[in-house]
Amino acid sequence: xxxxxxxxxxxxxxxxxxxxxxxxxxxRKVASGGAVTAMLTYALEKDLIxxxxxxxxxxGLEGEAVVARTKEELLETAGNRWSIVPFAARIKAKIxxxxxxxxxxxxxxxxxxxxxxxxxxPILETDFGNRIKYIVSLFCMGTxxxxxxxxxxxxxYGVRAEEIEDIRLSREFLEIHRETGVLxxxxxEAFSYLQTGCLVCSDYTGVWSDVSAGFVESEPGWTVLITRxxxxxxxxxGAEKEGYxxxxxxxxxxxxxxxxxxEKLARAQRNMAQLL
Amino acid sequence: MVxxxxxxxxxxxxxxxxxxxxxxxxxxxxxxxxxxxxxxLRDGECMYDEYDVALITGGVCMNEPRIGxxxxxxxxxxxxxxxxxxxxxxxxxxxxxxxxxxxxxxxRNFQPINSVIEVDYSIPGCPPxxxxxxxxxxxxxxxxxxxxxxxxxxxxxxxxSGFDLIDDVVLTGLCIGCGACELSCPTGAIKLIDKRPTLAxxxxxxxxxxxxxCPRASQIIxxxxxxx
Numbered sequence: 001x002x003x004x005x006x007x008x009x010x011x012x013x014x015x016x017x018x019x020x021x022x023x024x025x026x027x028r029k030v031a032s033g034g035a036v037t038a039m040l041t042y043a044l045e046k047d048l049i050x051x052x053x054x055x056x057x058x059x060g061l062e063g064e065a066v067v068a069r070t071k072e073e074l075l076e077t078a079g080n081r082w083s084i085v086p087f088a089a090r091i092k093a094k095i096x097x098x099x100x101x102x103x104x105x106x107x108x109x110x111x112x113x114x115x116x117x118x119x120x121x122p123i124l125e126t127d128f129g130n131r132i133k134y135i136v137s138l139f140c141m142g143t144x145x146x147x148x149x150x151x152x153x154x155x156x157y158g159v160r161a162e163e164i165e166d167i168r169l170s171r172e173f174l175e176i177h178r179e180t181g182v183l184x185x186x187x188x189e190a191f192s193y194l195q196t197g198c199l200v201c202s203d204y205t206g207v208w209s210d211v212s213a214g215f216v217e218s219e220p221g222w223t224v225l226i227t228r229x230x231x232x233x234x235x236x237x238g239a240e241k242e243g244y245x246x247x248x249x250x251x252x253x254x255x256x257x258x259x260x261x262x263e264k265l266a267r268a269q270r271n272m273a274q275l276l
Numbered sequence: 277m278v279x280x281x282x283x284x285x286x287x288x289x290x291x292x293x294x295x296x297x298x299x300x301x302x303x304x305x306x307x308x309x310x311x312x313x314x315x316x317l318r319d320g321e322c323m324y325d326e327y328d329v330a331l332i333t334g335g336v337c338m339n340e341p342r343i344g345x346x347x348x349x350x351x352x353x354x355x356x357x358x359x360x361x362x363x364x365x366x367x368x369x370x371x372x373x374x375x376x377x378x379x380x381x382x383x384r385n386f387q388p389i390n391s392v393i394e395v396d397y398s399i400p401g402c403p404p405x406x407x408x409x410x411x412x413x414x415x416x417x418x419x420x421x422x423x424x425x426x427x428x429x430x431x432x433x434x435x436x437s438g439f440d441l442i443d444d445v446v447l448t449g450l451c452i453g454c455g456a457c458e459l460s461c462p463t464g465a466i467k468l469i470d471k472r473p474t475l476a477x478x479x480x481x482x483x484x485x486x487x488x489x490c491p492r493a494s495q496i497i498x499x500x501x502x503x504x
Binding site: 011088090092114118121127195 | 404405411412423426450452459489492496499
């Protein structure tokens with residue numbers, strides 16, 4: 001395993017490739033291995049946590065914060081998140097309403113940063129970091145300014161937001177899935193609709209998380225898992241030990257992840273010079 | 277091997293005592309690793325000539341030369357100076373002192389302590405919780421500079437507030453509407469309206485918590501986009 005070093009990818013304990021053992025999880029997943037769903041199902045079923053707070057797409061690209069307490073509920077939230085949910089405020093309301101003492105959050109790097117900072121450095125008496133047991137961050141190249149993006153889809157392609165069933169990412173295209181078929185939009189074209197804030201963000205993997213999860217092209221059907229501390233390591237290893245997760249060493253894909261992270265950093269530096 | 281305890285000096289140069297209470301509340305869990313020299317626990321002058329860390333609370337009144345001198349003396353004595361709480365770190369609510377006000381009309385200008393001496397870490401918060409101080413010492417003693425980077429960078433900044441958050445993140449179009457600021461404001465000055473924070477300016481006490489809790493703002497200042 002690699003030494004713990006602070007790089008562009010943050011502190012790294014270990015890198016794995018993971019795949020859910022549960023057929024049902026695999027069936028519902030497209031690109032990646034369903035490892036996040038499998039890990040969190042393990043944590044829920046073994047009572048390590050009471051719920052998972054994450055985002056669920058409601059209509060079009062809109063999302064809402066939800067608490068999943070079972071595998072079924074988790075599966076409903078799985079998949080790529082294309083719009084950020086004003087998670088922080090609603091997550092607190094959710095945790096307090098349902099009086100959850102131990103939760104996992106599945107989020108993007110920026111949200112992981114907020115939760116991680118709050119857990120490590122509780123500045124306010126109202127902070128609830130002690131209730132957050134696991135922070136799982138997804139790799140992220142940015143989220144869409146979705147009002148602008150939807151407007152563009154409507155004007156250029158005649159796609160209405162409520163028709164969108166799913167959005168998937170392939171190597172060069174963003175696939176908009178509708179009942180009537182799939183519309184493939186070149187990524188280059190779609191990327192100009194990313195939120196400006198994402199264009200100056202330098203964190204690809206989520207350095208403040210316990211576990212970062214994402215996808216590399218060279219290992220289809222597997223989820224890359226980067227553990228960052230003891231907590232993250234226990235979650236991943238525990239899920240493997242209990243048979244929820246199939247694991248392989250993932251050191252060889254770290255270069256691919258780093259390449260993406262460098263791209264994001266370069267983009268951030270370029271844009272910062274212009275925007276700030 | 278017995279680790280020698282860190283010698284820590286606390287000095288308050290004028291505030292509301294909220295930060296001091298926080299430090300005292302943090303102390304029971306720090307006793308194993310820290311020896312705290314604090315005015316509440318002794319009579320007379322401070323105990324040692326040299327300290328590993330000085331925790332300073334309260335802002336500097338620029339109309340009181342004595343306080344500036346005192347700060348310089350502390351800087352001489354301490355290897356590391358930490359501005360603890362928003363007044364010491366960023367000016368905080370003391371920025372509202374503008375002279376001509378009871379009880380001290382002669383107090384016309386307050387500054388964060390980095391206006392007078394060099395500061396190593398600034399920890400905003402009004403007041404920061406006891407757990408925050410415990411966390412700080414945990415990472416400090418482990419030598420984990422990466423985790424403490426935000427506080428290191430903040431030590432070079434003189435003012436952060438809801439106004440700066442709006443100017444630097446929202447009006448530049450960089451806000452992505454995550455809501456971290458709304459959750460971080462101790463006075464409820466920030467509300468998300470149409471997915472973007474709006475500031476009720478009369479409620480903002482210039483504590484800077486929203487700014488350092490904003491993922492975008494904290495990332496940018498840590499990357500060297502320091503405000504001057």
